[in-house]
Amino acid sequence: MTAVTFRLDATDGTARAGTLTLPHGAVETPAFMPVGTQGTVRALSPLDLEAIGTGMVLANTYHLHVRPGEEIVVALGGLHRFMAWRRPILTDSGGFQVFSLEGFRRVDDDGVEFQSHVDGARRRLTPERAVEIQWALGSDVAMALDHVVPGGADATLAASAMHRTTRWLRRALARHATLAAEQPGRQTLWPIVQGAAHRELRTAHAREVLEVADWSGVAIGGLAVGEPKPVMYGILELLEPELPRQRPRYLMGVGFPEDLLASVARGVDLFDCVAPTRNGRNGSAYTPDGPVNIRNAAHRRDDAPLDATCDCETCRTYSRGYLRHLFVAEELLGLRLLSLHNVRFLIRLASDARRQIRAGSFDPWHRQWMDRYNPRRNRET
């Protein structure tokens, strides 16, 4: 028995609308997952997230392992009960975090040793441990541990890390299969396609990964890490025909509104990013006319909502002038209200894209949307 299915509801060129069914419910794609790093989407409650139509959230395996520790999460009823989130959760593998940490880190074929950012203690992560931790957490989708290299890594380093990622993937799958034998359909495991910015490695790795198993979904890692946009778009176009049509594709760490739409156009179904909450806490809000800095003095006596087209509590309730006041006066409510709006903006963007795909009008809509969101860039390209 597997509880995980993906149904392709419609396509429009390479853009896709689907329904991903997971143990804790169904998610309509394209979909954006807000990030709950430490078991909470910063400044937002589960009720807030439900109110703005969040279908699925991401939580960070590394962070939850280091604090409070998965044994505490288990004692408190598993990750869903712990963070009071009833719908699907995807956990990352911890790989990205471990390889992004400042300070000590040593990687070999067995796994990676690193220093906890909380207490400085040395810890080890292996493909098996990453699977075990995520199994303990009880997320719907677990990610296999990958060896992450910097975006600009040369072909030798990128190839070696990528082949190691494939070897780790086989071990992760074996461990996951043993655990899942006891409780089938509790959780599914997805691989991560790496290869940095090297096109030949990307194609090779996609093929390697897909030879290992018939995955219920495939992630694309190592993009949106600072490379020029055309490089990312090019790799997505390259991978699109390589990836199984009937499986969801998850682009890790994306992103900004314009990147989300550009990636939907290139066949991506799932996204996650800290940007909407992080930018929100910095006073930057997405609007159909581009980002707005709410601290700007221009908003001082502006009675208009942040985004007149938005249906979130922030836009239905407060003026820009009040939101500016909250930020200038350093009030906590401001952090929450802008985070709420920004996440709603991306969720609505994904669901608008879905509607346009189903109507066969994604391309012209996408062009029009970009034109309004960022007229200058649009004229330049």
Add this chain to the structure above:
Amino acid sequence: MTAVTFRLDATDGTARAGTLTLPHGAVETPAFMPVGTQGTVRALSPLDLEAIGTGMVLANTYHLHVRPGEEIVVALGGLHRFMAWRRPILTDSGGFQVFSLEGFRRVDDDGVEFQSHVDGARRRLTPERAVEIQWALGSDVAMALDHVVPGGADATLAASAMHRTTRWLRRALARHATLAAEQPGRQTLWPIVQGAAHRELRTAHAREVLEVADWSGVAIGGLAVGEPKPVMYGILELLEPELPRQRPRYLMGVGFPEDLLASVARGVDLFDCVAPTRNGRNGSAYTPDGPVNIRNAAHRRDDAPLDATCDCETCRTYSRGYLRHLFVAEELLGLRLLSLHNVRFLIRLASDARRQIRAGSFDPWHRQWMDRYNPRRNRET
């Protein structure tokens, strides 16, 4: 026409249950008002406040005058629209804040000159200005400017400040009457009884103040500023028979759960205090068994709610273990969830007191409640 009435629904000894009707709605008393210093109750939204049964909030005239300035609040539709709070608002006079400020301050019979904590600019507050600012804000209840002295002030200083407060009160009333003539029933003005810890001054000031006008409510200021509890209780007992039965009594700056009940027992109807939100942000939560520090390691794997008797979102949704995690991991959601619970705790306490008063069982209930909340102190007294 006056929109402000107070109906005494029941009494039980000196404890009172009433209904205070204000321009923006009715408030059942005893009632606790959370404090929205800068036009927001820290970490909570108006919807949160409504969900936990908040009848009325307090906002700080001094803070809103300094930032964003009442002219901005007016441009954004007045204080209710500005902070999206539909129910009654009481604004303090600014006196307490000005006299509590660090740094420059000069008081004479005309008013008080002080330095803004935001930009260091010299500003002047007079009884007339305090009334005008609050009229501009559009709160339901405005407070007259008082000359606040330290809790331990000697009789000479306390008497002089108190007589000045009465002179200011006459000027405030005159200005308020002029404004209210244009728009009767928009706002009501309440006086503040001062006199520090001097019993003879307290009685004298209550009589002075009540000679000035037939106020729709009376505030008691200058208590809960660090004096021993018996001093505060003694002054409340002294004032109780001096104050008109048919008018609400508002004890400023109170307070902690035990002080709220002790004051209800002594005939007080309305309260405000920053403690529930401030303590909440510090990780301290009220429970029927006394305050709990949620950071305590004892809560690490505790699956129980913060307060099993509480109906707030925090207690209905999350374990102590999760709340502890939020505080240890310094997550914003923790600040909000404990603030929400603490405010709900005081609102429920006031409404439980009301029910007991109406049933004629306030005294035994109060004793039992104290016994559970703080058994040690109870045995000592």
